Amino acid sequence: MKILIVTDAWEPQVNGVVRTLKSTRRELEAMGHTVDMITPLEFRTIPCPTYPEIRLSLLPSARVAQRIRDFAPDALHIATEGPLGMAARRYALRREMPYTTAYHTRFPEYVQARFGIPLSWTYRFLRWFHGPAQAVMAPTPVVLDDLQRYGIGHCVLWTRGVDLDVFKTQRVNVLNTAHPIFLYVGRVAVEKNVEAFLALDLPGSKWVVGDGPALGSLRARYPGANYLGVLSQPELARVYASADVFVFPSRTDTFGLVLLEALASGLPVAAYPVTGPIDVLGDSPAGVMHEDLREACLEALRIDRTTARAHAERFSWRAASEQFLAHLRPLSADGSTGSAGEVPIQPASQNHAETTSAAAVRSVAAGAGTSPAKQ
Incomplete structure (x- = not known):
């Protein structure tokens, strides 16, 4: 299956969202899927206010639309609520294309902590952004409950993993200070x-x-x-x-x-x-x-x-990535929206037509915003 992931969080950022997406892509490719990423590295950017290491893509809509058309994905996943995520969302809605989104971080709580903006305002934006998605992936049951409490539906669980080969018990001492x-x-x-x-x-x-x-x-x-x-x-x-x-x-x-x-x-x-x-x-x-x-x-x-x-050792990226895959909403052979498990894996060399759904999805609100994806 050809999977396109759109994310405003990417290198050189070092955080949990970036690590999650990189690990997920690695596991999906190991399963035989073709994965492409649309990231800020392809665009002119400006630093995010108060978080200069986060780069916000400038006027990305035309380029994002072209990238989606060229790749012709079987499944589209919008990972973040920033400029790239907004552009991909707009493209998908105009073409009645099914897609999934993800909620990685407690953005409303962060905005409240930094700027004093009421939680209800930011959750209103999140309801608008995630509302048309076929599924909204969240990392824990508690976060799922939070989203549903604020009126965000179609929420599903997408847990996380750890690289057990890199992070392991070992006898080293690189911190030469007093114990504990x-x-x-x-x-x-x-x-x-x-x-x-x-x-x-x-x-x-x-x-x-x-x-x-x-x-x-x-x-x-x-x-x-x-x-x-x-x-x-x-x-x-x-x-x-x-x-x-x-x-x-x-x-x-x-x-x-x-x-x-x-x-x-x-x-x-x-x-x-x-x-x-x-x-x-x-x-x-x-x-x-x-x-x-x-x-x-x-x-x-x-x-x-x-x-x-x-x-x-109870956590692995393979298990988390299989969970992600099961939540994708590609088109099944008859043109209806199905789960990823209902779509046969296609060879990477095969041409794919651009996918569309049978019914239009209407935007439930108006607005724009950027979510600095954080660990």
Whole structure:
């Protein structure tokens, strides 16, 4: 099957959305499917306000339409709510073409945290954007419930995975500071609540790995912590393996791929009992969730590394990608919209006509916006 994925989140960004899409493409291709991506690398861009590493594509509609026509996909997936996602959505609706979307991150909560914009306003945009989609993929049951509570229907579960060959238990020590070593990995931004970690009175030492708009101010306020920038996956795996507890202070993440990476590296987790940690950890003894984050950190020191690794082994990118594939809405042979499992895999060399659905989909609202896809 020929699958086209449209995303505003792509390299050189380093976040969970980008890792999810790259891993999904790899697994789909390994299954024999042909996957193409429309990303900001093909367009003139400007930096997103307050997040300059995110590039917003300028006037992409004509190019996006041409790319869709040229590739003639069997299934179209719109991964983000930014300019490219908007352009692909517009094209699909005008041509009555079925498509799916994804909701990766708690965008309304981030916007509220940064700018004070009411949640209801942003969820209204999300209802408009995702409303015509045949299916809206979300990473956890809690997020599915949130979307449905705000009136976004056709929601389905698309979980996440971890590369168990890269992130593994290993005997290394690349963090040469006092133990116990408490580690945070991720974007350094206000919505990630990193300061809640840095402000804790903990023994040993603290490390922060990542970049973001809050990094400069946090380094100035907490000079006793240690800071690393963005790392490659092999480098990051060695950092995980060198720490004693992974601290996840975010209260807004929808899943948190870094949780799985840490666990796969044998690193127990300390977190608040909120969405993300709850969905990854469940009732597993691989981590501690507590409203007192310091207490969670200290209790997590007692967890054996083999326990953390064993829990991570329940997750794989192949299983997550098969779930994604099952939710796609291509056209079946009679021209009706079906599930991906109902469409035979076609050879990559075969020409495909542009797909259309039998009924028009009407836009339910007017508006535009951009969702900075974050981990």
